[in-house]
Amino acid sequence: MAARKRSGLSTGFTIFQYIICIILAILSLLPFIIMLVNATRSSSEIQANAISFIPGKSLLTNYKVFDGKSFNPWTGFINSAIISVCATACTIYFSTLTAYTLVAYDWKAKKAFFALIMCVLMIPGQVTAIGFYQFMYKVGLVNSFIPLILPAIAAPATVFFMRQYMLPSLSMEIVQSARIDGAGEFRIFNQIVLPLMKPAMATQAIFSFVATWNALFIPLILLIDRKKWTMPIMVAQLQGDMYKTEYGAVYLALVMTVLPLFVVYFLLSKYIIAGVALGGVKE
Amino acid sequence: MNKSQRHLKGLSYAKYGYLFAIPFIVIFLIFQLYPTLYTAFIGFTDMKGVNPVHVLDHPFDNFKDIVHNQTFLKSLRNTVVIWIMNFIPQITLALILTAWFTSRTSKLKGQGFFKVVFYMPNIITAATIAILFSTLFGFPTGPVNQLLKSWGIRATAFDFMTSKSASKLIVAFIQFWTWYGNTMILLVSGVLGISPDIYEAADIDGANGVQTFFRITLPNLKTVLLYTLITSMIGGLNMFDIPLLFNRGGPDGATTTASVFIYQVAFTGTNLYYRAAAASMVLFVIVLILSAILFYLMRDKDAIAMEKMKKAERKKHKMKERRGF
Incomplete structure (x- = not known):
């Protein structure tokens, strides 16, 4: 009962x-x-x-309705795609390389270097934006994609992830035997280590791409020329009075800005969810 | 391979360690360290617009001013209030869903689907979500107002955009809505990392689901919870896209967060870079303190555990020795 x-x-x-x-x-x-x-x-x-x-x-x-107005989805799409692809490539390649120096070599400053990476892990771009903008303004890189792409080379969070992945999966025996065969260190990294890291690189590529695609603050202050605007800056234009009564057009504009993300998400959601879960597992 | 051999081999390749670290270090120095120092320097000057720059006679004036600046203090308060309004429901819902999704007595079906759907808003451009919500909450004919009227909850349309508390609430809701899925996935993976032996022991002792959750799951999730708390705090401090684009920080500054304040002071109107730089540094120090706490908590845990294990090991050894001899 x-x-x-x-x-x-x-x-x-x-x-x-x-x-x-x-x-x-x-x-x-x-x-x-x-x-x-x-x-x-x-x-x-x-x-x-x-x-x-x-x-x-x-x-x-x-x-x-978009004709002749500030919202231009195709320009935004192309600019965002260029920046995101280049920045993601930089992040993935150089983070793996940086992680490799932390795993494969014994060098004196390694511990200090790793501590530095851990320290800057949390610092967001916003709090240094004033100095960053002034610096870029002085060297004439306002309206250039370079300050949005090159900094991606130093991505502490990705380095940390790559290191965690590499520690158990990279066997030094393989590296040693390649050395005996006379391969140079750089070649060993490119031809042996990189292929081993493919799964980790794919996961990090998704997150890096999405984060760059969605970034608003730094692009918004650096890109003044309309032809250089990224997708999120285009979206911000929709707040203008020009679009006040154009409800249908605003909805369509929003759809166009997120369509690529929806496609990416529903194709890769399995890997994305797994990647998020990994982020929480300490160590 | 013995230790000295490995050491020798490592040494001969050490130069490559330095060599391959160069790209990271160079880019870090140019694009992160230098801008940080430069921002701090601007805080000591009178830099605005394109005028020539002078270091102030009393270099700390900008910092003294900013900590008494009512608009800045209000923006800090807004940031904290909106963050709390988002975080408490977020962590509560995430914990409840985690308990349901990891329950060992009743398996919910379609978990994969629910996870994918709950996480989805997190990956969509925040700028787009902000504009989408300001359209959804439009006055007088936005979808939300039409729903409220057709369900008979309100007789007339409500102008969310001119109400301070409604605007704050909606910004907090958007933050909650985009992040609870992420938090839940983190917590679920934290629970899956807990040793099943502990749960089996609890089963044998006859603990029920609620007891197991509060006595075993929650204490074991402490690190993941702390991690979530502090990363969410740092993220919350930098809340920018949604408050800026949902209602331009308004009405009357009610959704102006610290980041929105810095942006508006530096990049709109009179370009008071010195004030924005001083505010940035205040924010920077807060973020540093929070990261230091996180770093300390996460590291200490490991060290303590290791230390304990070592001690126990040594004790065992000693006992064995004593027994042996």
Whole structure:
């Protein structure tokens, strides 16, 4: 009797759990669904009824609103793609190289170097932005992609991750036998170590790419020329009065800024979730 | 390979260690260390707009001014308030979901799907999310207002954008909404890292689910929880995209966070770089202190555990020796 009562209770509780999870899932998805559907509806349709799950026929009309205004999704897309791809390549390659110096070699300053990496791990770009901007202004690199790409070479968090991954997986025997075969140190890194690190590099590449793609603060202060604007700066333009009544166009613009991220996420979500989980496991 | 041999081999290759560390060090010096020092230096000057720059006669004036600057203090308060309003529900919900998702008595189905969906907002551009929400909460015909009216919760549309508390609440909600999935995944992986033996022992002792969660899961999650707390604090201190783009830091500065303050002071209007630099340094010191705490807590744990193990080992040894002889 008591057992039956308890199982009845637990079934009830399980149903409750599912209800909460489904509500949260709706909460996560609904804003994006509204955004996607409204991107295809006209502004007057949206004003009359803002929530609809039936796509409209105004996609092209909404798209034409962008003509001659500051929001230019294609320019933003290309600029963001250039910066994100280059910065990600820099982060991945040089972080692996830096991790390799920490794992494979015994050098005197290694401990101090690792401590330095741990110290700057947490410092965000925002708090040094004033000096960074003034410095770039003086050397004439405002409106250039260089200050958005080169700093990616020194990415402490990625170095830390790569080191943790490399410690157990890199066998020094392989490196030694390559040395005996007469391979140079740099060649050993490029041809033996890099391929071993592929899984870790892929995970870090996703996170580095997304973080660069989404960055707003530094690009916003450095890129003044419209032709150089990245996607998030384009998004920021939508707040302007020009778009006040163009509801459909604003939704479409938002869709265009996140479409590449949605594609990346739903193709790679398994790896992304696994990567996030790794971040929490200490050591 | 014995120790001295390894040492010798290591030594002969040591120069490569330095060589391969050069790119990181050079870029770090140019793009991180120098801008940091330069920001601190600007804090001691009267730099604004494009005028010539002088070091102040009383170099610490800017710093004295900034810690008494009402707008800056208000922005710090806003940052803390919004962070707390986001963090408490975030960690609570994440813990509840973690307990459900790792429960050993009832396996929830579709966990993979739920994780993917809960985490999704975290990967979407924050700027886009901010504008999306300001559109969703639009007045008078935004989707939220239409919902409130059609469900009969409100008779007339509510202007969220001109209400200070509503704006704060929505910014906090967006932060909560984008981060609880991330926190939950971290906590779940923390729980999966706890040794199953402990749970088995608890089962044998007849502990129920609630007892197990509070007596075993929570204490063992301490490090992960601390990590989440401090990284969230540092992230929260730098909250920028969402408050700036949701309502331009308004209304009446209600959602102006410290980062938004620095941005507005330095890069809009009169370009008071010296004031923004002083504010940056205050923020920088806070972040440094928080990182130091995190670093200390995480490191100490390991060291203490190692020390304990060593001690226990030594004790065992001694006991054995005593027994042996």
